[in-house]
Amino acid sequence: MIQSILEKAYFTNSLTKNEIIELLLNKNDKSLYTYADKICKKYKGNFIHLRGLIEFTNVCKNDCLYCGIRCSNKKVQRYRLTNSQIIDCIKTGLKNGYKTVVLQGGEDSFFDCEKIIKIIKQIKQYDIALTLSIGERTYDEYKLFKEAGADRYLIRIETTDKNLYYKMHPNMSYDNRKNCIYNLKSLGYETGTGCIVGLAGQTIESLAQDILFFKEVNADMIGIGPFIPHPETPLANESNDNFDLALRVMAVTRLLLPDINIPATTAMETLRPDGRIIALKSGANVIMDNITLAEFKNKYEIYPDKKSSNRTKETLQKIGLFPSSTKGFRSDNH
Numbered sequence: 001m002i003q004s005i006l007e008k009a010y011f012t013n014s015l016t017k018n019e020i021i022e023l024l025l026n027k028n029d030k031s032l033y034t035y036a037d038k039i040c041k042k043y044k045g046n047f048i049h050l051r052g053l054i055e056f057t058n059v060c061k062n063d064c065l066y067c068g069i070r071c072s073n074k075k076v077q078r079y080r081l082t083n084s085q086i087i088d089c090i091k092t093g094l095k096n097g098y099k100t101v102v103l104q105g106g107e108d109s110f111f112d113c114e115k116i117i118k119i120i121k122q123i124k125q126y127d128i129a130l131t132l133s134i135g136e137r138t139y140d141e142y143k144l145f146k147e148a149g150a151d152r153y154l155i156r157i158e159t160t161d162k163n164l165y166y167k168m169h170p171n172m173s174y175d176n177r178k179n180c181i182y183n184l185k186s187l188g189y190e191t192g193t194g195c196i197v198g199l200a201g202q203t204i205e206s207l208a209q210d211i212l213f214f215k216e217v218n219a220d221m222i223g224i225g226p227f228i229p230h231p232e233t234p235l236a237n238e239s240n241d242n243f244d245l246a247l248r249v250m251a252v253t254r255l256l257l258p259d260i261n262i263p264a265t266t267a268m269e270t271l272r273p274d275g276r277i278i279a280l281k282s283g284a285n286v287i288m289d290n291i292t293l294a295e296f297k298n299k300y301e302i303y304p305d306k307k308s309s310n311r312t313k314e315t316l317q318k319i320g321l322f323p324s325s326t327k328g329f330r331s332d333n334h
C-alpha cells in the first residue's frame with residue numbers, strides 16, 4: 001500500500017489528501033525518506049545551496065502564541081541593526097562564499113517602506129541574491145521592494161487550519177496572510193512558505209492540507225520546522241516530540257514539488273544534533289546559516305537553544321554533497 005503511494009508520488013508528483021495522510025501516519029516506514037532523497041537528487045543533484053541569514057530586528061508587533069519574540073514577552077532584549085551593521089554581515093557572508101542573503105526580522109514598523117528600500121538598494125550593490133522575510137506588507141510595498149531589487153520572499157502560512165491559525169495568531173487575519181503569498185507570487189518573487197509541525201491541536205489532516213496548499217500555490221521554497229516550546233510563551237508546557245512528523249511532512253512536500261528549494265531547518269537541528277544531516281538525506285537541499293553579528297545572535301530567540309552552527313564544506317562532502325556555485329534559484333541544479 002505505502003509502496004504504491006510512494007511510486008505514484010515519485011512518478012506523478014501528485015497525491016490525494018488521503019494518500020498524504022497515509023504517508024504521514026506510517027511512522028515506522030522509512031522508505032518515504034528514501035524516495036524523497038532519490039527525487040531530490042534527481043532534480044537538484046548533489047548540490048546544496050547555502051544561505052546567509054541576517055536577523056536584523058527582533059522587535060515584533062505580533063503576538064504569535066508559539067514565538068519567543070512575541071510582543072508580550074517582556075524578557076526579550078530588543079535590538080535593531082543599523083544599515084552599516086547589516087552591510088558588515090553581508091561582507092562577512094560574501095567572504096564566506098554565500099550567494100544568497102536572507103534578511104529576516106520581526107514585524108517592526110520602525111522599518112517602514114522607505115527604510116527597507118534603502119537597505120535593499122545597499123545590499124544589491126553586491127553580487128548576491130536577496131531574500132526578504134519581514135512578514136505581512138501591502139501589495140504596493142511588495143512591488144516597491146521587488147523594483148528595488150529583492151529576489152525572493154519567505155512568509156510561512158504556519159497552518160492552513162483556520163481555527164488553529166486564529167488561536168495561534170491573535171489579531172491576525174488568515175486571509176490576509178494567504179493573500180500576501182499570492183501577491184508575492186504574482187509580483188514575480190521566488191516565494192517561500194511553509195508550516196510549523198506539532199502545534200497543540202494540529203491534526204494530521206490539516207498537515208496534509210498544508211502540503212496541498214504548497215502545491216496549489218506552486219511555492220518555490222518550503223520551510224518546515226518542528227514546533228519547539230519556548231518557556232516565555234503560553235505554549236511553554238507543550239510537547240516537543242515533533243521531529244519525525246516534521247521530517248515526514250518535509251519528505252512528502254519534496255515528492256509533490258520535486259524541483260523546489262527546501263531547507264534543512266534550524267529547528268530540526270535544535271531537536272536533534274544531526275537533525276540537518278538527516279533532513280538533507282530526506283529531501284532537503286538548502287542550509288541557512290546564521291551570519292548575524294555575534295552580539296545579537298542569541299537575542300533572536302524564537303525558540304530556546306536555537307542552533308546557528310555553520311556546516312562546513314567538509315561535513316557536507318562527507319555525505320556526498322557540495323555547495324552550489326550558483327545563486328540558488330529554483331531552476332539552478334548545479
Ligand code: 5AD
Pocket residue numbers: 066067068156158195196225226227228229230267302303
Ligand atoms: N517553534 C518552531 N518554529 C517556530 N517559529 C517561530 N516560533 C517557533 C517555535 N516556537 C517559526 C515560524 C516562523 C519562523 C521564522 O520561525 O514558523 O515563520
